[in-house]
Each structure stands twice: as structure tokens, then as C-alpha cells.
Amino acid sequence: MKKSLFITFEGIEGSGKSTQIALLAEYIKARGYEVTVTCEPGGTTVGEAIRRILLNPEFAEMDYHTEVLLYAADRAQHVAELIMPALNKGNIVISDRYIDSSIAYQHFGRGMPLDLIMDVNDRATQGLKPNITFLLVVPTELGLSRATQVKADRIEQESIEFHTRVEAGFQELAAKEPGRWLVVDGTRSVDEIHQVVVEALEPFL
Numbered sequence: 103m104k105k106s107l108f109i110t111f112e113g114i115e116g117s118g119k120s121t122q123i124a125l126l127a128e129y130i131k132a133r134g135y136e137v138t139v140t141c142e143p144g145g146t147t148v149g150e151a152i153r154r155i156l157l158n159p160e161f162a163e164m165d166y167h168t169e170v171l172l173y174a175a176d177r178a179q180h181v182a183e184l185i186m187p188a189l190n191k192g193n194i195v196i197s198d199r200y201i202d203s204s205i206a207y208q209h210f211g212r213g214m215p216l217d218l219i220m221d222v223n224d225r226a227t228q229g230l231k232p233n234i235t236f237l238l239v240v241p242t243e244l245g246l247s248r249a250t251q252v253k254a255d256r257i258e259q260e261s262i263e264f265h266t267r268v269e270a271g272f273q274e275l276a277a278k279e280p281g282r283w284l285v286v287d288g289t290r291s292v293d294e295i296h297q298v299v300v301e302a303l304e305p306f307l
């Protein structure tokens with residue numbers, strides 16, 4: 103079946119995004135829809151190259167403007183090469199992070215101006231907005247302790263305070279646009295969260 107629907111998952115590191123996306127993709131497939139799963143930064147060959155620059159812990163000197171623009175550059179490629187074509191084919195697209203992550207990390211986390219982030223991202227994405235966004239909420243310490251990577255990347259190396267600002271930023275964004283966001287308690291079990299996600303999505307299918 104065809105269904106052009108753009109779903110995003112947001113939340114700090116270790117909040118359970120990848121876990122829930124894998125389960126949701128299986129659910130959507132079982133319901134008879136084509137699903138495209140992707141993630142940011144990355145998702146395309148160009149994006150993977152940008153990701154390696156963005157997350158390289160050796161680039162501690164990276165200016166915050168550079169960071170904002172690299173995320174937007176990655177997103178431009180992601181939308182043009184992968185997301186738009188998949189939606190145009192009638193696929194359901196699930197993206198692990200999207201513009202809201204740039205607002206949460208670069209604005210609420212770094213203090214970069216919101217209008218700058220909105221402007222470059224609006225242009226980079228040709229105005230494409232998600233239909234529904236799931237926010238997985240976990241306490242910062244829990245999320246970071248769940249993070250599986252042995253060596254923290256450039257963003258994961260940031261302080262607890264930084265990640266706590268990011269988390270609060272996500273919740274502020276969700277509160278401002280309740281029609282798009284579904285806020286889920288990420289401390290519940292994997293299956294319980296999946297049920298909440300599926301129930302919220304059903305009306306869109």
C-alpha cells in the first residue's frame with residue numbers, strides 16, 4: 103500500500119530511538135506499507151562523509167556556526183537524495199533525528215540563535231516537515247549510561263549540563279507544537295513504549 107508519511111524520532115543519546123525505530127519499521131511493514139528507515143547525520147554517502155567530520159572527537163576546535171551549517175548540509179543532501187524521493191514514491195519514511203535535533207543541540211545546547219538554525223534548515227530541507235515526531239524522554243544520566251559506544255563522539259563528550267539543556271529543549275519544542283509531537287516516557291519497557299508509539303501512529307495509517 104502507498105502512504106506518504108514522514109515520521110521522526112528525537113531524544114538524547116541512549117533514549118531508545120534506534121530500538122523503537124526498528125520495531126516500528128517491522129510493524130509498518132507488517133501492516134503492508136513500504137517503509138524507508140534512515141538517520142541523521144548520515145543516511146547518504148555524502149552525509150556519511152559529513153557525519154565523520156561532525157562527530158570526530160579530534161575536531162574539538164569546530165566553531166558552532168560550522169557545526170550548524172554542517173548539520174544543515176547533511177540534511178539538505180538527506181532530504182534531496184533520500185527522503186523526498188521516498189515520500190514521492192509513496193513510502194513511509196522514519197528518520198532517526200531531523201531539524202528538531204539541530205534546534206535542541208545547537209540552539210538550546212550551544213546557544214546558537216534560533217532564527218539562524220530555522221533559516222538554514224528551512225532552506226536546506228525545502229520546507230519539508232515531519233507529520234509526526236516521537237520524543238523519547240529519559241533522564242540525562244540514564245540516557246548517557248545506556249549509550250553503547252566504547253568511545254564517545256564529539257557531541258557525546260559534552261557535559262551532563264549540556265545534555266540536560268538539550269533534553270529540556272526537546273520538551274519545550276514538543277510543548278509548543280503538541281499536534282505534531284508525541285512525548286513518550288523512555289524509561290518504560292521497550293514493549294510498552296512500542297505500544298504507545300503504535301497507538302499514536304494508527305490514526306495516520
Ligand SMILES: Nc1ncnc2c1ncn2[C@@H]1O[C@H](COP(=O)(O)OP(=O)(O)OP(=O)(O)O)[C@@H](O)[C@H]1O
Pocket residue numbers: 113114115116117118119120121122248249250288289290291292295
Ligand atoms: N526502554 C528501554 N529500556 C531499557 N533499555 C533500553 C530501552 N530502549 C533501549 N534500551 C537500550 O539502551 C541502549 C540505547 O538504546 P538505543 O540505541 O535505541 O538509543 P538511541 O536513542 O538510538 O541512542 P543514540 O542516540 O546513541 O543512537 C541500547 O542498549 C538499548 O538496548
Ligand SMILES: [Mg+2]
Pocket residue numbers: 119120121198
Ligand atoms: Mg541510535
